[in-house]
Amino acid sequence: METHANEKPAATTAALLDSPAAQAAFTTTRTAVKVYGTLTTAAFLAVVAVASTGHMVNPFMWTRAVLLPFIAVLLHRLALSTAGGSRRAYDRLRTITVVFPVAVIGVDLIPGVCPWWYxxxxxxxxxxxxxxxxxxxxxxxxxxxxxxxxx
Known part of the structure; x- marks a missing residue:
């Protein structure tokens, strides 16, 4: 078997992924993805409830409420690929989970975009x-x- 100096053998990578610490990290990630999916689904249902009671719900709120639960699917797929050893999925998951929350909170802080409760x-x-x-x-x-x- 030929390996380049920059590459780790596949057996070493697999052993590192199977370590108790890595498995605990993957379990934490899977749980966080489930919690994220649950919370965003609850947020969508809250927007539906507010709209159905006659209160104002703007198009931004509808769009965000519909799209954010789909991010849970993306996070889930990336988490599974990362647990399977995909360096590319690991990099993407690392990047998305830093940029995404900052963007969501940043946009919500723009005055007039959405109500404080949202x-x-x-x-x-x-x-x-x-x-x-x-x-x-x-x-x-x-x-x-x-x-x-x-x-």
């Missing part, structure tokens, strides 16, 4: 994504997915 609900919804971001930076996962050396 901004608070959206902030609560992205907390699990921040948990994933922290988990993806765990030492066990950084070891299992080392940065590729540039040539």
């Amino acid at each position: 901004a608070a609900m959206q902030t609560l919804c992205v907390l699990p994504a921040l948990r994933i971001a922290l988990t993806m930076r765990d030492a066990a996962l950084r070891t299992a997915f080392p940065k590729p050396k540039s040539r």
